Amino acid sequence: MSDQTTIDQLLTAFEDEVVTHALARDVTLPGDAGTLVLITLDNGHDHTRPSTMGPRGLLELHEALDRCAERARAGEIAAVAVTGKPFVFAVGADLTGVAKVQQREQAVAIGALGHEVFGRLGRLGVPSFAFVNGAAMGGGVEIALSCDYRTVARSVPAVALPEVFLGLVPGWGGCWLLPNLIGLEGALKVVVDNPLSNNTMLRGVEAARLGIFDAVLDDADFLAESIRWAASVLAGSTTVQRPEVDRDEQRWEAGITAARKAVAKRTGGSSRSAATALDLLSAARTSSREEGFAAEDQALGDLLTSDELRAGLYAFDLVQKRAKRPAGAPDKALARKVTKVGVVGAGLMASQLVLLIVRQLKVPVVMTDLDQQRVDQGVAWVHGELDALAAKGRIGADQVNRLKALVTGDTAKDEMADADLVIEAVFEEMGVKKQVWAEVEAVVSPECVLASNTSSLSITQMAADLQHPERVVGLHFFNPVAVMPLLEVIKGERTDDAALATAFAVGKGLRKTTVLCTDSPSFIVNRLLGRFMSDMARIVDEGTPIDVADQGFAGIAPMPPFVLMGLVGPAIALHNNETLGKAFPDRFYVSPNLQRVVAAGKRSYYTKVDGRTVLDPEVVALHELPAEPVVLTPEQVRERVLSGLAEEARTMLDDGVVTAPMDLDLAMITGAGFQFWNGGLTPLLDRTGIAERVAGKRFLPLGVAEASH
DSSP, rough: OOOHHHHHHHHHHHOOOOEEEEEEEEOOOOOGOOEEEEEEEEOOOTSSSOOOBOHHHHHHHHHHHHHHHHHHHOOOOOEEEESTTEEEEEEOBBBBHHHTTTHHHHHHHHHHHHEEEEGGGGGGSOOEEEEEEEETTHHHHHHHHSSSEEETTOOOOEEOOOOOHHTOOOOOHHHHHHHHHHHHHHIIIIIIIIIHTTSSBOOHHHHHTTOOOOOOOOSSTHHHHHHHHHHHHHHTSSSSOOOOOOOOHHHHHHHHHHHHHHHHHHHOOOHHHHHHHHHHHTTTTOOOOOHHHHHHHHHHHHHSOOOOOOHHHHHHHHHHHHGSTTTTTOGGGGOOOOOOOEOOOSHHHHHHHHHHHHTTTOOOEEEEEESSHHHHHHHHHHHHHHHHHHHTSSHEEEEEEEHHHHHEEEOOGGGGGGGGEEOOOOOSHHHHHHHHHHHHHSOOOOOOOOEEESSSHHHHHHHHSOOOOOOOEEEEESSSTOOOOEEEEETEEEEEOOHHHHHHHHHHHTTOOOEEEEETTTHHHHHHHHHHHHHHHHHHHOOOOHHHHHHHHTSSSSOOOHHHHHOOHHHHHHHHHHHHHHHHHTTTOOOOHHHHHEEEEEEEEEEEETEEEEEHHHHHHHHHHOOOOOOHHHHHHHHHHHHHHHHHHHHHHTTOOOOOHHHHHHHHHHOOOGGGGGGHHHHHHHHHTTHHHHHSSOOTTTSSSOOOO
């Protein structure tokens, strides 16, 4: 273990640690199998604060395991097991304290302390078991990996090693233990691929299929069943068989090489943590446990004080704290109670909204549209999705029937007369939306809040002709509605605090990340993405090939810009850019080539040929280039487009579109998938010096989202 001076320094850095206690009790095993010491990890909070591990918690667990080792030597116990408090096993390191670590030796000491404590689980003199009863992430997974045997509850929603997502690596054994348990392919998925895929989590049963767990047990009596299972293992009546790990050098290194290429393509080489993780996974084929753990310690020494991690921690803080207390939101006591919702429209977006509302708010929802066929199709879609959720075991049969009964449809808006909230999700054209609101206002009460799901149109203009424009607010959801966490709440010039508070309360009830935005063209995400795509289109129209331009944004956008264009749809992208071009003609460019692509009915810039993704030759043929094309390198593309984003972000802040740079970053992370390791957008612009070159000053104070050098 590290020397006492270093430990004392860590205790100081983690002075605000919420200690996860190691609560030990004896359990008599069935079948005369002896005594099992059950250690429950519990931070004393309810499930709203998951158990994390800081130095005090690690030292307490170490003491508990030392006592177990003494009892094992005395022949008093037959096994040791670790489990968690209700709903949570453990979710890794205490990131609040990690942010205060400034010295490399302290960072190395954190890794060494975790390795020493968790490694104790394999050196007790008796078998060790992990009973994973709830969410397990980071260090929680590494605790389980350090045990000899592992069970998992069938309903566990999240098993992950998310460190690369933040700018770290699994540094308490994960990069060595996991590939040596399940092989390289599965380890690459969990350690690198899932974190880079917007921090994808495995369900418990999926993790078991990979070989991380030895048994999946039902939730109803999970702990009792795990204890019985452990007794059967000790008695020899249950034998755990694990496939031998394929250590063929050629295949292992081929997997690493392919992963390096994929990571380079996705990150543009900007994720130091992903590259380090691949180095550790490569070495795990032949290195000893001690060598693997020592390499993880050194990796933590490098990464814990890096800009990448500071940006990742800044982003984590945004989604964990600022998202829960939206800046500028009125007093929640002003929110009106919502007992019924009307949704105007029955297309896919509207139907997704209805499904989300009935699942989360559990209130009646009435859908309306122009004809009964559309209404019936919308209601049928919602019912079908509920049936699909039931088939997957996500909701019970009784709940399906109750939720279906909440969904009705009609062509007449009179059915919305008693609604407290009406959301429109109709065609993105101002005249259509004005007509909808005129018809709705004629039947609803003056207190009913009217919310538009517009992605770019003015809330102020939309409400201008109504008798009560103060109750109109924007609720801009992102597609797919069930997946995308962001909800932009748009305040029109006359929107009152009651309507705004109601919008925020609904967003919270729907479990969305809400960000306040003043009424302005395309709001936050679509405005920044619009500038992004406008500048990209201009660069391509000037002569840079599409695929070269796409390479310039690896590691910043969640996917190459023209791949994103295909996902969003060229027609929608064009509409957004035309809206912004009219509002800000000096900064936004409407591409004639994009207009040709939309006119030709093309829905994507790329296509599949023999299993490979390639540029669609028909799209390329539609592009007209100048007589003297200007071809930029990917690096030049990156610099120019980031400069445009810096200009637009500064303009939005100066104009009061949002209250602070943090809201721009929170929106881009949760609504556009910008990476944690960049901190969203503004820390990247600060760190590269682009913010000062373009706008004359930084967005954030020095050290907020980067290391102090």
